[in-house]
Amino acid sequence: MKPSIPKGTRDFSSTEVAKRNYIFSMIKHSFENFGFQPIETPSFENSETLMGKYGEEGDRLIFKILNSGDFLSKVDETILTEKNSQKLTPKISEKALRYDLTVPFARYVVQHQNEITFPFKRYQIQPVWRADRPQKGRFREFYQCDADVVGSTSLWQEVEFVQLYDTVFSKLGLAGTTIxxxxxxxxxxxxxxxxxxxxxxxxxxxxxxxxxxxxxxxxTEMLSKGITQEAIDKVDPLFNFSGSNAAKLASLETMLQASEEGLKGVEELRFIVKAIDELELTTATLELDVTLARGLNYYTGAIYEVAAPKEVQMGSIGGGGRYDDLTGIFGLKDVSGVGISFGLDRIYLVMEELGLFETVELPKPKVLFLNFNENENLAKVKAIKALRENNIKTELYPDVALSNNQQKKQWKYVTNRDIEYVVTEVVDTKFTVKNMQSGEQYVLSINEIVNLIQ
Incomplete structure (x- = not known):
């Protein structure tokens, strides 16, 4: 049988991993610069932790894990005969792969509340899984890079998250994003x-x-859900809402005069927009979008979504929002939270398409010791140990060359991996070193090699 991987998953080459690590490092550095602390949670949770937290659509996309052993033997015969998956699933599956990092984080906060100092600023960079239909930029296994603050209702947190998005995308050279x-x-x-x-x-x-x-x-979807045509006609202006952020806020204020909650939302947005206007963004643009809902049940205040630069056809590359009662579902009331997520995989695709990875180098040795004489290898391995102790990436070509063709193979390895320094031979305690960029050749001791490279 030909080997394969499940749809919606991917293998990553060394080059791809190096590029992904570059994005991770920029995001992680920014998270820590803004005062966030790292945590990690398990890749799977108890089903009751996840189910019912993402709405009906989200629940359908959660990967369930079958119970161990003969999981069907204890199921009532009636349920098996009915073939009703909603009744059967809880009987044969008690755990599920995490759908996102936010709900597990809420569970973490409740479980560890006595160890946490509030407000608690955490970041988390881990994979999540969704049983979605795979397409460009949409995978079944992908990384999320989340930052959240719990224990504060201050709108300055919302302002800070806009700045955090702008900071990361500036570091990545990703101009033209829209928050x-x-x-x-x-x-x-x-x-x-x-x-x-x-x-x-x-x-x-x-x-x-x-x-x-x-x-x-x-x-069509609204009508199918029982929302009347009359109600839909009243929101018709939202389908073509345009103008500056200030103009949109003024229109919303007029539209929502009869709703105290709606006016509170306008007031909160006005605070964020005004603060960002004063602070100014480096590369991103802040845009009010009243159709933005993100379809998740737990948001109660601000909602974010980041659109990629217009020249790239891609879905959102980040999103998040304020959730005032998420920890309440696990028994901890009145702990407000707000957070955002970066879509690593989509950011990678956007940067690839825009050619923004030119500066990312694949990890490789700075020095390679060629293997043309087995009798020299002990001296070479000792030298390699000394170089590594000085934080110089070094390796020995493992197989000895017994013919000209095998020597050519080693030189080809040097070229393919673009290695800067090559050691060809050792005589007593002196090593013949070649600079592959300049072509210069030296005979040096180990200390002299360290000085040359450092």
């Missing part, structure tokens, strides 16, 4: 003033798809 911003209270307010408050989740999930399925598709 889209909305507020869940505004969406609740709109649903209230059009008389569809009981359909808030259906309304926001459909509205969030505007850029994917267009106005006609959104209207």
């Amino acid at each position: 889209k911003l909305n507020n869940r209270k505004i969406l609740s307010g709109i649903a209230e003033v059009i008389g569809a408050k009981d359909k808030l989740i259906d309304f926001t999930v459909a509205l969030d798809k505007l850029d994917k399925i267009g106005k006609e598709g959104v209207v």
